[in-house]
Amino acid sequence: MCKYLIKGLRKYLVLYTIIGVLFFPICTMAAGTVVVTAETLPNNDIRTLIFTCTADAADGSFPDTTLTADQYAYVRGFHFYQALTDPGSTAPTANYDIVVNDAYGGDISGGELSDRSSTATERIAPKVGNAYGGATVNSNLTVQISNNSVNSATVVIILMFSR
Numbered sequence: 001m002c003k004y005l006i007k008g009l010r011k012y013l014v015l016y017t018i019i020g021v022l023f024f025p026i027c028t029m030a031a032g033t034v035v036v037t038a039e040t041l042p043n044n045d046i047r048t049l050i051f052t053c054t055a056d057a058a059d060g061s062f063p064d065t066t067l068t069a070d071q072y073a074y075v076r077g078f079h080f081y082q083a084l085t086d087p088g089s090t091a092p093t094a095n096y097d098i099v100v101n102d103a104y105g106g107d108i109s110g111g112e113l114s115d116r117s118s119t120a121t122e123r124i125a126p127k128v129g130n131a132y133g134g135a136t137v138n139s140n141l142t143v144q145i146s147n148n149s150v151n152s153a154t155v156v157i158i159l160m161f162s163r
Contacts (some may be wrong), residue, residue: 005161006112007014015045015099019134022143026042032053032057032061032062032063033053033054033111034051034052034053034054034143035051036050036051036065037049037050037052038050042141043086043113045162046162046163047074047075047078047160047162048073048161049067049074049158049159049161050157050158051065051143051156051157051158051159052154052156053154053155053156054152054154055092055151055152055153055154057147057151059092059151060149060152061148062145064142064144065142065143065144066140066141066142067141067142073097075137075161076137076138077136077138078136078137078161078162079137079161079163080100080108080109080124080135080136080137080160080161081160081161081162082119082123082124082125082134082159082160083100083113083123083124083158084122084123084124084155084156084157084160085098085113085116085117085156085158086155086156087117087119087121087154087155088128088153088154088155088156089154090150090152090153091118091150091153092116092118092145092148092150092153092155093118093148093150094117094119095114095115095118095151096145096155097113097116097146098113098114098143098145098146099114099144099146100141100142100143100159101144102135102137102139102141102143103141106135108126108134108140108141109126109127110126110128110129111127112124112125112126112127127162145161
């Protein structure tokens with residue numbers, strides 16, 4: 001009895017191994033990634049969030065990224081004053097767009113992160129209405145990248161905050 005049970009289990013083990021080998025690489029390559037790191041300048045009055053982004057290998061989309069509770073606490077009450085975008089060696093589509101939405105759906109960059117260059121590092125100051133100026137972070141933030149069709153494109157976004 002035990003001999004037949006082991007033989008049956010062996011068949012299922014082989015089957016699941018084959019399925020895993022065939023389909024697991026597809027699943028792991030399909031999702032884009034965003035890794036967020038935080039840096040504080042020595043005087044602690046300026047903080048940065050660095051988003052290292054890689055687009056989906058199948059369709060070029062980037063995942064929306066909402067700050068974790070710790071990341072939000074890190075910049076809460078700080079003033080968003082500048083952003084830098086740096087396309088990687090696998091550059092995104094020309095004129096791709098980024099928004100940094102607060103919890104109310106407002107883009108705290110004021111639309112200044114739209115139409116990004118696929119070749120040059122660019123820096124912006126955010127707008128509030130028609131004037132340049134930043135927003136105080138008083139709700140969680142979500143970074144969204146759109147209008148990219150390059151599979152596995154990379155871009156680094158640096159958001160800078162001050163007291």
